[in-house]
Amino acid sequence: MAPQDFTYEEVGATREQGHCPPGFRPLHVRTRIGEGEEVFRRAAEAVFTWELHRAAGVGIDTTAERAAPGAEVTVTLAGLIKAPCRVVWTTEEPRRAGWAYGTLPxxxxxxxxxxxxxxxxxxxxxxxxxxxSRPARWYARA
Known part of the structure; x- marks a missing residue:
C-alpha cells in the first residue's frame, strides 16, 4: 500500500510495540480477557470479524467480512462522526492474532x-x- 494514501507516513508502525512516531500521542491498553485456547480462538475471531468494534458500540461499514490488508472500513463514532480507515497489516499465529488500520483522508x-x-x-x-494519533480536524483537538 502506498503511504501517500494514508494521512500519516509511518504506515505499519503499530507492528513494533512501543513505537510512537514523533508528534503523535501514544495509546497502549492491555486487558486480560480469560484463559485457554477456546477463549483465544473466540477473541481472535471477534477481532477479525469486527465484532470487537460492534460490541463497543462503534458502527462499522465495510464490504470485508474479515479484516485483511487493504480492506477499507468506515468507523462511525457516536452515530455522527465518520472515520475512514484501511487495514495495513494482519497477523494470525497460534498464540497471537490481530490487525491494524490506518487513517485515510x-x-x-x-x-x-x-x-x-x-x-x-x-x-x-x-x-x-x-x-x-494526532488531530486532523479542529473538532478532534478537544
Missing part, C-alpha cells in the same frame, strides 16, 4: 490503531490495543 484524526489478542505461556489471553 476525511478521518478526524491521523494515525494508526492495532487490536491484538495473544495467549501467554501460562494460557492467559490478553487483548492489547495500541495506537498513535
Amino acid at each position: 476525511g478521518h478526524p484524526e491521523s494515525g494508526e490503531e492495532s487490536f491484538v489478542v495473544d495467549r501467554t505461556g501460562d494460557g492467559t489471553v490478553w487483548l492489547t490495543v495500541t495506537a498513535f
Whole structure:
C-alpha cells in the first residue's frame, strides 16, 4: 500500500510495540480477557470479524467480512462522526492474532490503531490495543 494514501507516513508502525512516531500521542491498553485456547480462538475471531468494534458500540461499514490488508472500513463514532480507515497489516499465529488500520483522508484524526489478542505461556489471553494519533480536524483537538 502506498503511504501517500494514508494521512500519516509511518504506515505499519503499530507492528513494533512501543513505537510512537514523533508528534503523535501514544495509546497502549492491555486487558486480560480469560484463559485457554477456546477463549483465544473466540477473541481472535471477534477481532477479525469486527465484532470487537460492534460490541463497543462503534458502527462499522465495510464490504470485508474479515479484516485483511487493504480492506477499507468506515468507523462511525457516536452515530455522527465518520472515520475512514484501511487495514495495513494482519497477523494470525497460534498464540497471537490481530490487525491494524490506518487513517485515510476525511478521518478526524491521523494515525494508526492495532487490536491484538495473544495467549501467554501460562494460557492467559490478553487483548492489547495500541495506537498513535494526532488531530486532523479542529473538532478532534478537544
